[in-house]
Amino acid sequence: MRVSFKHLKKMVDFPYSPKELGERLTNLGLEVRKIEPFGRLDKVIVGKILTIERHPEADQVSMARVDISGRILSVVCGAPNIREGLMVPVALEGARLPGGVRVERRKVRGIESMGMLCSEEELGLGKDRSGVMILPQESPLGQNLSQALELEDVILDLEITPNRGDCLSVIGISREIAVLTGSRLAVPSSSLKKGEKGSPHIMNIQIQDPRLCPYYTARLIRNVRVGSSPLWLWRYILISGGKPINSVVDITNYVLWEMGQPLHAFDYSMLKDREIIVRRAKKKETLITLNGIKRGLDEDMLVIADSKSPVALAGIMGGESTQVQSQTRDVLLEAAYFDPISIRRTSRRLGLATEASSRFEKGVDPLMVRKALDRASLLIQEIAGGKIEEALWEEGRVPWRRRKISFRPSRARRILGRRIASGEMKRIITGLDFDVEGDRTWKVWIPSFRNDVSREIDLIEEVARVYGYDRIGKELSSLGDGEPREDKEERTRQKVRQTLKGLGFFEVMGVSLSGEDVFRKVQLPLKMGIRVTNPLSSQQEILATHLFPHLLEIASYNLNQGESQLRIFELAEVFQKTRHLEKNLALAGLILELSFDFLSLKGIAETLLEGLNIEGVEFTSCSCPYLSPKESLLITKEGLTLGALGRLNQDIADNFEVPSPIYLFEFEVDSLCFHSRPIQRFVSLPRFPAVERDLSLVVKEEVPAQKVKNCIIESGGEWLEEVKLFDLYRGGSIPSAHKSLAYSLTFRSSRRTLTDDEVDRIQKEILHSLRKMGVSLRQE
Numbered sequence: 001m002r003v004s005f006k007h008l009k010k011m012v013d014f015p016y017s018p019k020e021l022g023e024r025l026t027n028l029g030l031e032v033r034k035i036e037p038f039g040r041l042d043k044v045i046v047g048k049i050l051t052i053e054r055h056p057e058a059d060q061v062s063m064a065r066v067d068i069s070g071r072i073l074s075v076v077c078g079a080p081n082i083r084e085g086l087m088v089p090v091a092l093e094g095a096r097l098p099g100g101v102r103v104e105r106r107k108v109r110g111i112e113s114m115g116m117l118c119s120e121e122e123l124g125l126g127k128d129r130s131g132v133m134i135l136p137q138e139s140p141l142g143q144n145l146s147q148a149l150e151l152e153d154v155i156l157d158l159e160i161t162p163n164r165g166d167c168l169s170v171i172g173i174s175r176e177i178a179v180l181t182g183s184r185l186a187v188p189s190s191s192l193k194k195g196e197k198g199s200p201h202i203m204n205i206q207i208q209d210p211r212l213c214p215y216y217t218a219r220l221i222r223n224v225r226v227g228s229s230p231l232w233l234w235r236y237i238l239i240s241g242g243k244p245i246n247s248v249v250d251i252t253n254y255v256l257w258e259m260g261q262p263l264h265a266f267d268y269s270m271l272k273d274r275e276i277i278v279r280r281a282k283k284k285e286t287l288i289t290l291n292g293i294k295r296g297l298d299e300d301m302l303v304i305a306d307s308k309s310p311v312a313l314a315g316i317m318g319g320e321s322t323q324v325q326s327q328t329r330d331v332l333l334e335a336a337y338f339d340p341i342s343i344r345r346t347s348r349r350l351g352l353a354t355e356a357s358s359r360f361e362k363g364v365d366p367l368m369v370r371k372a373l374d375r376a377s378l379l380i381q382e383i384a385g386g387k388i389e390e391a392l393w394e395e396g397r398v399p400w401r402r403r404k405i406s407f408r409p410s411r412a413r414r415i416l417g418r419r420i421a422s423g424e425m426k427r428i429i430t431g432l433d434f435d436v437e438g439d440r441t442w443k444v445w446i447p448s449f450r451n452d453v454s455r456e457i458d459l460i461e462e463v464a465r466v467y468g469y470d471r472i473g474k475e476l477s478s479l480g481d482g483e484p485r486e487d488k489e490e491r492t493r494q495k496v497r498q499t500l501k502g503l504g505f506f507e508v509m510g511v512s513l514s515g516e517d518v519f520r521k522v523q524l525p526l527k528m529g530i531r532v533t534n535p536l537s538s539q540q541e542i543l544a545t546h547l548f549p550h551l552l553e554i555a556s557y558n559l560n561q562g563e564s565q566l567r568i569f570e571l572a573e574v575f576q577k578t579r580h581l582e583k584n585l586a587l588a589g590l591i592l593e594l595s596f597d598f599l600s601l602k603g604i605a606e607t608l609l610e611g612l613n614i615e616g617v618e619f620t621s622c623s624c625p626y627l628s629p630k631e632s633l634l635i636t637k638e639g640l641t642l643g644a645l646g647r648l649n650q651d652i653a654d655n656f657e658v659p660s661p662i663y664l665f666e667f668e669v670d671s672l673c674f675h676s677r678p679i680q681r682f683v684s685l686p687r688f689p690a691v692e693r694d695l696s697l698v699v700k701e702e703v704p705a706q707k708v709k710n711c712i713i714e715s716g717g718e719w720l721e722e723v724k725l726f727d728l729y730r731g732g733s734i735p736s737a738h739k740s741l742a743y744s745l746t747f748r749s750s751r752r753t754l755t756d757d758e759v760d761r762i763q764k765e766i767l768h769s770l771r772k773m774g775v776s777l778r779q780e
Helices: 005-011 018-027 170-181 231-239 247-259 340-350 355-362 368-384 409-416 422-431 456-467 485-502 516-521 548-560 598-611 650-655 669-675 705-716 756-772
Strands: 002-004 031-038 044-055 058-067 072-077 087-092 106-108 111-113 115-117 153-159 204-207 215-222 264-267 275-280 286-288 294-296 302-305 310-313 331-337 393-396 403-407 435-437 442-446 566-577 581-592 618-621 627-637 640-648 663-668 691-700 720-729 738-747
Touching: 002 005, 002 170, 002 231, 005 018, 005 153, 005 170, 018 031, 018 153, 018 170, 044 072, 058 115, 072 111, 072 115, 170 247, 170 422, 204 215, 204 393, 215 275, 215 368, 231 247, 247 264, 247 355, 247 368, 264 310, 275 331, 286 310, 302 340, 331 368, 340 355, 403 456, 409 422, 409 456, 422 435, 422 456, 485 566, 485 581, 485 598, 485 669, 516 548, 548 566, 548 581, 548 663, 581 598, 581 669, 598 627, 598 640, 598 663, 618 705, 640 650, 640 669, 663 669, 691 705, 691 756, 705 720, 705 738, 705 756, 738 756
Parallel strands: 204 275
Antiparallel strands: 002 153, 031 153, 044 058, 044 087, 058 072, 087 115, 106 111, 215 331, 215 393, 264 331, 275 302, 286 294, 302 310, 403 442, 435 442, 566 581, 581 663, 618 627, 627 640, 640 663, 691 738, 720 738
């Protein structure tokens, strides 16, 4: 969406420079992709072609004598559209054009050319390079082109997101600026003066498919003088990125750009039997559109037809047979509301995207249809003359009913983490043309042009973007008892991402759907899956119950691309079949590295839990069917399952054609969030030294290392500061069905230095407790 800085200033008063305005619009969510000067041209003046002669040495080249107000230039030109009497831009010797071309006096096939007749593209004023740019006949002869056409301006090129169709207009963008400055929006008049309505004229309008076109309206304007547009209109068409055609067509394009409502003008005399029928196309029907292309239509496409055949593709492009031309005298002006899905489908199927289809696809303002028709009718009467023969023909009903949403300022403050005053929130919301009623809980009435707002959270987002995300800050302030749930969940996610990326992982994303073949490969029962009613393909027919199958598919793909080592993770929703559909946020990770082992995997899990400040977890044996029973662990805390980790079964790895060993971890994010402690408390550095001892123990194979660790902690008393498992060994002197576990024990007192005798006594008590559970000290 290209908009003129000068036009915005006329619509709403603001104190910003173009650069400042671009930054503020971007912060509002209307990204300004580019800011560029427009129309500054030195040594390019308005000239008039007096005579044209053929070049004696070249059939495709002409010699033109051009008047530049008192001086006649001889210019050699190859453009096919030059004619005697045309007003054209003339680049003089020494002119430097936007494309970097420097104009010089030179000979062309022996004939001297004293300048250059320029196209729109050569002047940087448009994309047309098919011929010389033709200027309005009233252009002042010999004047600098930039001054004559008042071209100098600044263009802001905005990227409008699909949900903000209301901002595909100058009024929509001006409305956003007005809420920032508190200025009043100067909406152009669209009121028809009394006495301009003539006697009624018969016109039959039918809507055969109200679902695709719920409302259609039109006006007839007689005795119109179709010609070139005045300079101001011509200028705005160029700035918007369009091409001036004639006064009537330019007005419809200008109103589309200004108000966001597409219009279409028909040559009334070319409509058969004075009928307009809005219907679906018939089988094998065709239409030659305005760009001269014959298009085959199908029965899903909506057309505007007369009594004989289609005359326009509804909401996309008009037909060649009824276009407004210089000989047109009576104009039928159309405005309508078309179904966005229908327009999008037809546009994609025909490969025909236009400014009109872009706006209808996103949803136009239903209440702007009539206003835009009145505005264009008024401009046609002012610029092209004519008489409005009939006030209005309309069929159907405007598809809009007033909607309201409950809004709680207290909830907005809680979610945004900022004590924004209720008065400020009301100023923002009413400034965006919402109506507000109520005290503690507001009733907010949604304007017709905001079809993207349907929930309270949408209104909170409106407050946030206008108030300024930069003013909210990174840290949420305390707003009542406890930490907001939304904040804690998001903090957990961010901490998980930060920790895993610090450990060398890459985050991956995918769809939460899979096929039967994936379930079979990972040996999960199909009865666990939840099938989608209308899947897009057989590979996307079951909702994902685990994330690791998707990670295995990604690993297989990357191995085929030459990657030999992988560390990847995914944060996404998984689905479980209970009495109702249950949806939970899950975390899964996959490691494929030659030197990686099970203890390294456990270390990653411990690092992640430590980053979330989750203490006192237990690692116990795991019975996951897809993990190795010898190298897998279940992670729990206070009886609540946090996750699981282990080595993937060999046969599953073979099904995905990935080498073994593959190590996986899975966590339930809700459980991590519940147990995480985001606020870490300061602990002063110890004043007294620690005493460290190592214990090498022999235990039965079935005894978990965590159980041994718990026994050590329970027996160690208050001076036992830390216990770490640092070695696991099997074989050698270790009896069969046994294993060796080595622990590092750290002892410290906060009041004094411990003696060796004191630590020896504690160690004896620990060994005594361990012997009771069948654990012995390893003897080399």
